[in-house]
Amino acid sequence: MESGSSSSSKEYDVIVLGAGVEGSSTAYNLTKNGGGRVLLLEQFSALHTRGSSHGGSRITRRAYTKAYYIKMMDEAYRMWDQIEREGKTQLYLDTGLLMFGPKSSHCLQDAIRCLAESGTPHNRLSAQQVMSKYPSQLYLPFNHEGVFEKDGGLLMATKAVATLQRLFIENGGEFLDGHKVKEITPGPIIRVTTDQGVFTARRLIITAGAWAPAIMATLGVHLPFKVCRTEVLYWKAEEPKDFSWENFPAFICYTDSEDPYYHVYGLPIYEYPGLVKICFHTNHNEVDPDARDALPGPSTTDLVRPFVQRHFKGVQTTPSIYEACMYTESPDEDPVLDRHPLYPNIIMGAGFSGHGFKLAPVVGKILTELALDLPPSYDLAPFRLDRFTWQSPAKL
Ligand SMILES: Cc1cc2nc3c(=O)[nH]c(=O)nc-3n(C[C@H](O)[C@H](O)[C@H](O)COP(=O)(O)OP(=O)(O)OC[C@H]3O[C@@H](n4cnc5c(N)ncnc54)[C@H](O)[C@@H]3O)c2cc1C
Incomplete structure (x- = not known):
């Protein structure tokens, strides 16, 4: 251009x-x-x-673990809306956002506290309530809980x-x-x-x-800063309608930092027909940005697979599509x-x-x-x- x-x-x-x-x-x-x-x-x-x-989707949410981002996101939501109106195009999909994890997760508790203190509408859900809302999609052990933010969703x-x-x-x-x-x-x-x-x-x-x-x-x-290669993984759903954006939200699972799959996130089927996006956020594969794709680097699939097996029902346990991206991480x-x-x-x-x-x-x-x-x-x-x-x- x-x-x-x-x-x-x-x-x-x-x-x-x-x-x-x-x-x-x-x-x-x-x-x-x-x-x-x-x-x-x-x-x-x-x-x-x-x-x-690049790519078809990113999560948007107010649920942050630091309160100043919640204030910034209030304005960001209004500005994205303005950009959609000026551009005469849709960029946001209101899938809702589910955060879940063990009740002992500091990140999860910080996010719940920030939502409550900022007066952001949200619903706190027990593990049982999460499973009743998504009976054919999710399994959560009894020591887990969830929080649902209605305005969370997907940016194209x-x-x-x-x-x-x-x-x-x-x-x-x-x-x-x-x-x-x-x-x-x-x-x-x-x-x-x-x-x-x-x-x-x-x-x-x-x-x-x-x-x-x-x-x-x-x-x-x-x-x-550390520049890290990360992999975007798309997994095949056996019943695509269960994971359509009308029936399944964007999600973030915070666990405890000792846990091997600390902070996994994902989005419902949207970018590729029949494929749910489930990815590992915590990543430390440092790369030279000019050589991001020269070597495949350690795969994150082995880290995400146990998470999919533990929490997801009706999703195949080998991803169908991998894509590469980079995080520029500050301390x-x-x-x-x-x-x-x-x-x-x-x-x-x-x-x-x-x-x-x-x-x-x-x-x-x-x-x-x-x-x-x-x-x-x-x-x-x-x-x-x-x-x-x-x-x-x-x-x-
Ligand atoms: C897999 C993945 C998932 C993510 N998920 C989320 C999410 O769910 N929600 C969320 O909010 N964020 C998410 N992010 C983060 C978000 O996408 C990034 O924070 C954001 O895209 C960073 O944008 P940027 O403009 O800083 O970098 P970039 O998009 O990399 O843009 C920098 C640009 O600068 C150009 N450039 C560099 N050097 C030069 C040069 N010398 N001359 C000219 N041009 C140059 C580059 O070519 C590049 O186009 C995710 C990121 C990744 C990788």
């Missing part, structure tokens, strides 16, 4: 580096909020599958990114895909050198996903949304730790506010860079 003129050395008010969901949302937000001339640069072709934002991932990019272009933004940024020269006017030409801007927002740590290192910031699972400590006209949004899709409209708003020096709508303390040791004395 290419919009606008591609002549080199053009000057912009803001350049956004990276057109995954966070960059596309930020670029869209900028054009709606006085960002001026905005350029979105992407190294691969638009809607590629080599980053973290690639379609959402495409819609954000389309709206950005319709609002006057310029999008150049197939432009890999090779060098960034800071200054009042930032010089961004790509393999296709040079662009300049007064502000730069880096939303480069798994490539952000390497790019930020060239600017003297050493992010303590506390919160992203960095902040200015560069030395170059305040360079802003970064990275480290979404496998839960950033649903937040993208709010992330776009926050990064826009940072870029345009607008008062922040949120307390950004949890997202500051200086919560980490970011500086490598050897390199600065």
